[in-house]
Amino acid sequence: MDISWDDARLFLAIAETGSFSGAARRLRIGQPTVSRxxxxxEYAVGATLFRRSADGAALTAAGERLVPPAKKMAEWAGELHRAAESADNSPRGLVRVTGSPYTCFDVLAPFAGHVSRKHPGLRLEVLSTVQYLDLARGEADLALRTRPPTNADLKLVYTLETRNAVFVSKALKAKLPRKPTLQQLPWVAWSPPFEAVTPNPQLESLIPDFKPVFTTDNFLVMVAAAQAGVGAMVLADVRHRFSQDRGLVPLDIDLGPYATGQVHLVCAKSALDIPRVRKVSELLVEELEYTKRR
Amino acid sequence: MDISWDDARLFLAIAETGSFSGAARRLRIGQPTVSRxxxxxEYAVGATLFRRSADGAALTAAGERLVPPAKKMAEWAGELHRAAESADNSPRGLVRVTGSPYTCFDVLAPFAGHVSRKHPGLRLEVLSTVQYLDLARGEADLALRTRPPTNADLKLVYTLETRNAVFVSKALKAKLPRKPTLQQLPWVAWSPPFEAVTPNPQLESLIPDFKPVFTTDNFLVMVAAAQAGVGAMVLADVRHRFSQDRGLVPLDIDLGPYATGQVHLVCAKSALDIPRVRKVSELLVEELEYTKRR
DNA sequence: CAGGAGATATCCATTTTCGCATGACCCCAT
DNA sequence: ATGGGGTCATGCGAAAATGGATATCTCCTG
Structure with a gap:
């Protein structure tokens, strides 16, 4: 028996996407290929690795054991990939940066404009995701995150301390009491399946019987709702070089334990050996530094 | 750019065998396939990874960087392999045991007979190698070695302390002085390319101007020469259950720092989760234990 | 209960990959 | 000088892997 390395990759894709068709999409191959x-x-291993059902493929006990080494292979494949990319030593090409929807919208999108003007050879791909992409595996090159990395292969490049504040439209502020409490505010927040995404859990812990007046599964819609005066939302009060006036103003409310936060710039350690990634990282740090001085 | 995991394996095979054709042999594919x-x-990476020449393929600086992650992938592929094999939970099938030529000849070959008699379902593959096979990668399942493992993924299952002695044929012993010195003896030893294999370097350090009377690149030939009275050779004086009288007798000579040695039974940590490997390991420990009691 | 969405499995034409045979080159030894 | 053994590269026919269409099944919904 001899497991082809590509089959290991296939196995991992099925295990992580939970379905043959999902794995096919991830690997950009056909679903019948995955199936076959x-x-x-499984025939070679002599054991069933997944239980097939109408809602996908679930790992069996035998399959379960294969996951950790396959994940490690994926990490080292990412490392290999970065080592290969360090070869072209000009800072040009595609750099993938991931962040929360808000960060992508507020910071990375305008930053991308800045980058493309200053360095025409560099192209930015901004991946707006709720869940974390695996930087070690190379699912993205750089990330702006609210939590520092736990994986030892990742590097914390820079940390920016931020103040969080409650924002409302000017019109709404005018209608509110001078010093409103958290309970008094109408809230704009996430709808399922994002109930566990910031700031929902935080608001739920601060406000008994938290009931947002408006929910959506799309961050831009949330911002638009706040701008339209529908309700209040919590945002990091970051004034960076690209800050745009969205017609939102902060309220003077204490957010308690959630009054401050951080933005961490994270990447795989070896990613900084790739010239184009290093360049973008440097530009991003420059912007974050600039923010700090204001 | 996206490096297929199989291509990573291909790359590593070329890097480690030093040639396209060597890699082809190792991977059991055709040399043109490797070439293509x-x-x-290389086209995908955008860099030349190997310098082709009449005597094989040498890594370029760009290729050099890819080796460490590729090796790690190989190790985890070995781990994956063992996890997959833990599935069949009956101690039957092929177990690959490696050792020095002498160990294979003297211990493992007769041990294999013992195993196949006692457990007909088990088959032993005895790999007689001068250089170490990589247990972490699964190039073999078990190893009898003279040095303990350094890699943290490997497990030292058992250690046997041995005494080394100088052996000659009875006929030769009769012709030698009662208490011969190392210098006085005619030696049987390794020829190139095995100059650096035990016991050559040790004898060279003990005997000024060491000049063996007979050299060969084959251990069995060495033993046959000693049996024929050609010269003396250093062997571990291990009397195990399968010891055969080879007509060789020990001399009463002090080997100084080389008078004692060890035999270590080593395997990858997770290899013991494979029932058939565990079984063979237990049987082998049993034999080594038995040796100790005599 | 019917129908649609989404899952895996199978059939088959097509594309891709592979291995053999061969060529070109280099080095070393006779 | 020349032959032999080693290397990698290339051409071509055969074999294998792939993808699209399709079948089948399950679950959920209207």
Whole structure:
């Protein structure tokens, strides 16, 4: 028996996406190919690795054991990938930066404009995701995150301390009491399936019987709602070089334990050896530094 | 750019065998396939990874960087492999045991007979190698070695202390002085390319101007020469259950720092989760234990 | 209960990859 | 000088892997 390395990758994709078709999409191959190759792999291993059902593929006990080494292979494949990319030593090409929807919208999108003007050879791909992409595996090159990395292969490049504040439209502020409490405010927040995304859990812990007046699964819609005066939302009060006036003003309310936060610039350690990633990282640090001085 | 995991394996095989054709042999594919796939990989990476020459393929600086992550992938592929094999939970099938030529000849070959008699389902593959096979990668399942493992993924299962002695044929012993010195003896030893294999370097350090009377690149030939009275050779004086009388007798000579040695039974940590490997390991420990009691 | 969405499995034409045979080159030894 | 053994590269026919269409099944919904 000999497991092809590509089959290991296939196996991991199925395990992580939870379905043959999901794995096919991730690997950009056809679903029948996934089906056949996994069948061959299972035959070679002599054990069933997934239970097929109408809602996908679930790992069996035998399959479960294969996941950790396959994940490690994926990490080192990411490392290999970065080592290969360090070869072209000119800061040009595609750099993938990930962040929360808000960060992407507020910071990274205008930053991308700045980058493309200053360095025409560099292209930015901004991946707006709720869940974390795996930087070690190379699912993205750089990330702006609210929590520092736990994985030892990742590097914390820069940290910016931020103040969080409650924002409302000017019109709404005018209608509110001079010093409103958190309970008194109408809130704009996430709808399922994002109930666990900031700031929902925080607001739920601060406000008994938290009931947002407006929910959505799209961050831009949330901002638009706040701008339209529908309700209040919590945002990091970051005034960077690209800050645009969105017609939102901060309220003088104490957010308690959530009054401050951080923005961390994170990447895989070896990613900084890739010239184009290093360049973008430097530009991003420059912007974050600039923010601090204001 | 996206490096296929199989291409990573291909790259590593070329890097480690030092040639396209060597890699082809190791991976059991054709040499043209290696040539074409590497060319495609280099094109994708955008850099030359190997300098082709009449005596093989040498890594370029760009290629050099890819080796460490590729090696890590190989180790985790070995781990994956063992996890997959833990699935069949009956101690039957092929177990690959490696050792020095002498160990294979003297211990493992007769031990294999013992195993196949006692456990008909188990088959032993005895790999007689001068250089170490990589247990972490799964190039073998178990190893009898003279040095303890350094890699943290490997497990030292058992250690046997041994005494080394100088052996000659009875006929030769009769012709020698009662208490011969090391210098006086005619020696049987390794020829190139095995100059650096035990016991050559040790004898060279003990005997000024060491000049063996007979050299060979094959251990069995060495033993046969000693049996024929050609000269003396250093062997571990291990009397195990399968010891055969080879007509060789020990001399009463002090080998100084080389008078004692060890035999270590080593395997990858997770290899013991494979029932058939565990079984063979237990049987082997049993034999080594038995040796100790005599 | 019917129908649609989404899952895996199978059939088959097509594309891709592979291995063999061969060529070109280099080095070393006779 | 020349032959032999080693290297990598290339051409071509055969084999294998792939993808699209399709079948089948399950679940959820209207």
């Amino acid at each position: 190759r996994l069948a061959a792999l | 796939r590497l060319a495609a990989l």
